Amino acid sequence: QGQLVESGGDSVPAGGSLRLSCAISGYAVRSPCMAWFRQGPGKERERVASIVSDSGRTGYTDCVKGRITISQDNDQKMLYLEMMNLKSEDSALYSCTAGDACYRTGSRYTYRGKGTQVTVSS
Numbered sequence: 674q675g676q677l678v679e680s681g682g683d684s685v686p687a688g689g690s691l692r693l694s695c696a697i698s699g700y701a702v703r704s705p706c707m708a709w710f711r712q713g714p715g716k717e718r719e720r721v722a723s724i725v726s727d728s729g730r731t732g733y734t735d736c737v738k739g740r741i742t743i744s745q746d747n748d749q750k751m752l753y754l755e756m757m758n759l760k761s762e763d764s765a766l767y768s769c770t771a772g773d774a775c776y777r778t779g780s781r782y783t784y785r786g787k788g789t790q791v792t793v794s795s
Contacts, residue, residue: 675701675784677769682789689759693789695752695769701784702749704771709743709754710779711765711791721767722754723775732775736762761795 681693693709708723722743723732731743742755752769767789772782779785 675699675704675771677701677771677784677786679767679769679786679789682767682791684792684794685759687760687793687795689793690755690757691759691791693754693756693767693769693791695754695786697750697752697769697771701771704749704783705773706771706775706782707743707745707749707752708770708772708775708782709752709767710770710785711763711767713762713765716765718779720777720779724752725775756791759791759793761793764791764793766790 676698678696705726709721710718711721712718721734721737722741724743724745726749740758745752768786770782771784
């Protein structure tokens, strides 16, 4: 069994910053790929950022490039998402996922947390 537990979501004004954390345990630790997904109201779930655990190579969706950074601890038991210059369209439920590859589709990941809510007020 593997478990992912997110924290750090909050309500912030536009232009603000947040740091989301994801605690990783069990078989989810050392998964080849870790990613953050988000789903806003009335929107499709989308992959925001991903990181290949061994190489550290990262990927971001275009609308967050330059504003969001994904990282993980050396022991791969914590995953982070640093967000700055937040916009109202960043409001969503953010969840972390772990899998054997960096898929764009969330359902292809083996493990997924319940999520943490980010609300950005304009």
